[in-house]
Amino acid sequence: MKFVKTDLLTLLISLFILSGCKKPDAVGLAIDPSEVINGTLLDTVSIKTSTLKDDSVVTSNLIASREGGTYYIAPLAYYKDPVFGITEANVALSMGTPGSVAFTKPTGTVTVDSAVLVLRYAKGFYGDTTSTNYKLNVYQLAEQPLNQTYYNTKAWAYNSALIGTGSFHARPSDSVNVLQIVTGAKDTLKKLPPQIRIPVNTAFVKSSILSADSLKLIGTEAFKRYFKGLYLTFDKAQTTGGPGGNFYLLTDSCSLDVYYKNTSTAGVIDTVMASFPASGNFASQIKHDYTGTVIPDALINGAAGKSSGTVYIQGLAGLRTKISFPSLATNVKQIIGNAALNRAELIITPVAGTQLYPFLPVPRLTMYRYNVAKQRTYIPDASTSDVRTYSLSTISNYLTGFGGFYDSKKNEYHFVITSYIGDLISGKTIDYGTFLAAADYDNTTSIEYSTGSVYSAGRLVAGNDKTSAYKMKLNIIYTPALIK
Template sequence: MVTKINKNIIKALAVCTGFFSLASCREHSVTPTSGLVPEVDNIHTFAMNTGDFTIQLHNRLSDSIITSTYYLTGSTNVSAIGLGTYVDPFFGRTTASAYLQVTPYKSGFAFPSGSIMDSAVLVFPYLSGTTGAKSYGDTTKALHLNVYRTTSKVEVSGTYYSSSVLPTEATPIGSGTIPFTNYKSSSKIATATKDTLTAQLRLKLNNSFAQEIRNADTANFLNTTAFQEYLKGLYITPDLTQAGGLLSYFLIPSVSSGDQKNLAAARLEFYYHTADTVLMSSFPLKTDVCGYFTNYNRNYTGYPAANYLNKNSDSVLIQSEPGFATEVTITGLMNIPLAVINKAEMVFTAVNLASPDNIFTPIDVLTPVLMENGQEMPLYEVVDNNGNTNSSGSLFVNPYAQKRTIAGIEYTQYRINIPRTLQHARIEGKNAVTIRLRGSKNYPGMFRVLAPGIGAGGETNFQFNLIYTKQQQ
């Protein structure tokens, strides 16, 4: 029970810890090695570590995230889909398949009378760079893709998840093998337009599909609604009979105006000719009227990760969502005196994979959250004393991957700092706190962390370090 005297101390500490935490946030954004944490002197400032607490690691599974409103990290309003498959030696197979819709570039579209259809090509832009698309896995490999028509509409107003599926026809309307180098940087000349096309995945569809579109009743092209009742959607999925080994994101830029070419858009291209000319028309994916989403499937069967599903272990297992997350429960907070907690840092080090599996790299940024009554809550570090989002908080928590050399070997390490969250738990008289360490939604289906737990021994094991300062009388 909290006594009347202790309540006064708690009020003082609550103000103090708010000051220390937020001051540290501001300082960390300028000087990461700030001196705001005092030296341990065992007179006023004391240290506690892993052995002073009971720490339990529990592996969870997040099986679904919204992918119908996914924006590529670092880009402004640039949507993206994922395509591909790879097999991680620990986490098993990940497969990304996309559903999407297109529309004629203008209402009342019609192929010229007497024109002859030559081909149809499905196109997705791919832009390399910090604000462009990304790939994960073995970039010496290719994407082996099949394309199907859906039998229900991909709704622009629908909310779709990484676990969502739609029914499709049994027979593909196109198949192709596209090496990574073909869509990363290669240039092609579109003979119908004389344009040079670069950084695009281009998958030719069956001639029978192209001819069907050419011969369709003109009523199907009157407007977007009519066309999407006719062609309800497209499903692009990896051919799992092929080796695979690569997952890539492709851009869906916003397209607002009608353009027969629309060479920057994700689109269907139709090439056709008349007696005296060669033509191309584009049916783009316009995000204001066309739905899209990606299904990310994780299959752990037959791989080590299957033995860790929804149970305690002595390992930290994290995937970019959807996938594994690890909950860290720290018990023994009442052993901490009522004092200012200056640092409360969880440290864990990712296992290095040997070649050729070292292509499965760790996550750049984690998303630690506080668990209360089974619900995710923001850490106290990322909100200010008024409950508003504190933009500097994530810098103070420091959920970023860092390189560290241990015994002459370079590792990826994480040092998650949560003093304010523990301070609040201690003030409220709680003896335990649970922090969920999960991957971000920034790069669904890509990246992972496999780190040893407490019992591993050595400098690469899981550690918890806490420093507190007693209030002087």
């Protein structure tokens, strides 16, 4: 009999809780279907958004997680987007001697057969791999990249003489077959990782490298001071047939490979391949041109603090979205009262027609906030030091739990921000500025908030119009407090 009474009491309490639901059909809503969250759904929270230019970012000696390891990468781009205009990224690349040791100059008669600048792809290509014919130009730098911090706004000085050029279609996933020179044996055809191969002027290589003073070749540091490095930029007039693309170079594996014959005074011919690697310092200059697009008006409204029905997010230090929830500390707090907050979930929807190839939505977004000093920092749900949120055993599960990844089937992004919303409702935290930005989808070790956008070349057009099917939504699920 005691158990029957207990069951009846439990049933009555459950009915009392469920009767308070403003939207009973929302009970049980969760990101993970295996989760069941019972309570009241509040999905009428007002959201204010605006589009802003992103801050300048450091592009020198970028280190990124790629393909299960950590590598140096550099963005290289020329991309024409009907919504976001033109994005350009040029690379300044310092070069070293083979093996970083003294290079022994060839003696006798030297004939350079060919010289090729090898640029390895890193993961993260964004753009057109089918219709665009890319043409990349190579120049010699007039200034040496030093071991210091360079931002994307740095314009690099380079000599006007074109020393290398090549046309190609982007093949970031296709290996290539290259004839490799084998000393004392027959040359062999070898399959190499995906790469761009740009022919370099042989006369320039012979005069500037193979015939250089020996003191300039005694090691990598001496060679850097003398040679300065290479400057890479797409030929805007001859990159045609499509919108272009945003590449990432695996600078650890880039090199200038020189193939030459050395004929001694005795008439002996020696065929040699010398590889001068990208070494030490590099940086990218990134520029965005929004002329003739909707972006300038969006930025004017954003600077004026006006909320916009459509927001724009762009990687490579382009655009970010400022987001706020002005009714949390007033209306929402009055509705919820002392209720237990079960879940707060932000849902972002790309506008239909803006996410078709090659203009795909950025694979991952990040969410961060300003502290009182207007410096970027984690929101509580993205902080590994917050005991309320960092409870999962692995960082990969943690990243997935926080969210920000694009779900192509639902055409949505989700962020679980329960702790942050709870702190804003209670007044524990003041919103000095909260932002959404592009992030590195391949980083499985952290949630970026500082330079994350430079690791992603993607973009997003998202809705926040209250009357739109693409409305940005904040779903709050809570359990009403029982009346005593």
